Amino acid sequence: MATVHTGELRLHVQRMGPRDGRTPVATVVLVHGLLTDSLASYYFTVAPAFAATGLDVVMYDLRGHGRSERPPSGYTLDHNIDDLEAMLERLGVHGPVHLVGNSYGGTIAFGFAARHPGRTASLTLIESEPATAQWAAKLRGILDRVVRELAHNETDAIAWITANRGHNTARLARGAARLARETTLGRDIPSSRVLTEHQIRAVRCPVLGVYGGDSDLVGTKPMKEALLPDFRSVVVPGHEHSVLVEAAGTVGGHILSLIHSAAGTAPAGAVPAAAVAR
Template sequence: MPMVDTGDVRLHVQRMGPRDGHPAVGTVLLVHGLLTDSLASYYFTVAPAFAAAGLDVVMYDLRGHGRSGRPPTGYTLDDAVDDLAALLDRLAVTGPVHLVGNSYGGTVAFGYAARHPERAASVSLIESEPATAAWAAKLDGILRRVQRELAYNETDALAWITVNRGHNTARLARGAARLARETTLVRDIPASSVLTEDGMRAVGCPVLGLYGGDSDLAALVPWLEASLPDCRTVVVPGHEHSVLVEAAGTVGGHVLALIEGSGGRGPGRVSIPGGGGGRASGAAGPAVR
């Protein structure tokens, strides 16, 4: 189990690269979501296809998640961005990286790109959004609900966490409950520093926003396109927040299209076993409202 000590926390890391000793054409860094999520959501979906496309694929468990260390404090967005920066330094990844984040992981990835724009080659936000005041208020409500329901009825709370994070195993839900109970995560994340409009526009690299058509986050598409200097969006019909797992082939194809610089041209089909490969129906602008 590869572990990287950042000096503040030990992070569980997995890496995939091109086969047959071919040099990587770039590095893609994958960041997962909160509570029940871990790097496994990438390991069994898009990571193998990214490696087969010639990329050096780096994925890790956020602090408190998966097999990474679980310190009692240090769960603000800035802490997560610091962890990501330290991880890349420890791994000696020096060039610009393609950042891919699912849910909260996308907020972390965007935060890293805003703080280190010279280190970001592209950013893909899967069912995610930049950290704004509205985002902080929404996360405050979600995490307070988790904490409140854990205190009232753990069984119901675990079921709620599981459903809303796209998993169906009690083990992951129990881990999420411990994380909420035993750390400052519930307080830290809503108290995180947020970005101004100028801070968002500092991210000048290409940004992809990818959303499930039945997700409430799809309503962000017009705002995201208007707020960023180089942004494209895709809405995948018939999916909600768990689009990464349910339509991995579609998601992976669009991310690779961004990385490979194909712009608005369709990504074609990416072969990911069990991943729902194929083209997505792209949607941009007010049509998603």
């Protein structure tokens, strides 16, 4: 475990590289989602396979999540993009990186790519979308419900989750309730500055969208196809928002194909046979 101080707060960071000590062919940064998520969703799924193919893998807990510091305020999208920038600076990662973001982590990754198109080699959005006015309205509804049902009625909500989703999900929900109750996250994220169409179009690196076939985010594909010059997508049938964890082999194979293609390298290890679909 490593702790990186951004100048404002401490972030919990984990890093994996090729086991044989060879020089990595590229750096991939994995950004997780909101509330119940942490870097563990990558650590126990795709990260080891990525490192085995010759990649330098960086993953971290977002502010307020996992083992990172939890300030009482400062949770806008720009705060999270600033954290990503500062973390890479402290780690000495200055060249273009391959960004992978799950859910809200994809929105952070896209925001970084819009700020720094020259520092983004490729971008994967797993069940995610750029920050638009529609995104902000949707997040406001989701977070209002979290605050109302979890933070202000935690006992009944946790009892229902335990009975219907199990003890591990209930444990994660308790952490989400504390984060929603003790910080301004629920207000900050929906009030974040969103991207203009021009800023979205400025992301010209290869972009991969990965969706569960039963997810409503499949409906965001046309916007990305219209605005992004190098966008391709994969839909994994039979899955919803948790496609990263539920279909890690398939999702990881598509991401590795994109990264190694963009880097112009052949993966050192075996890559699942799924081909990236345009």
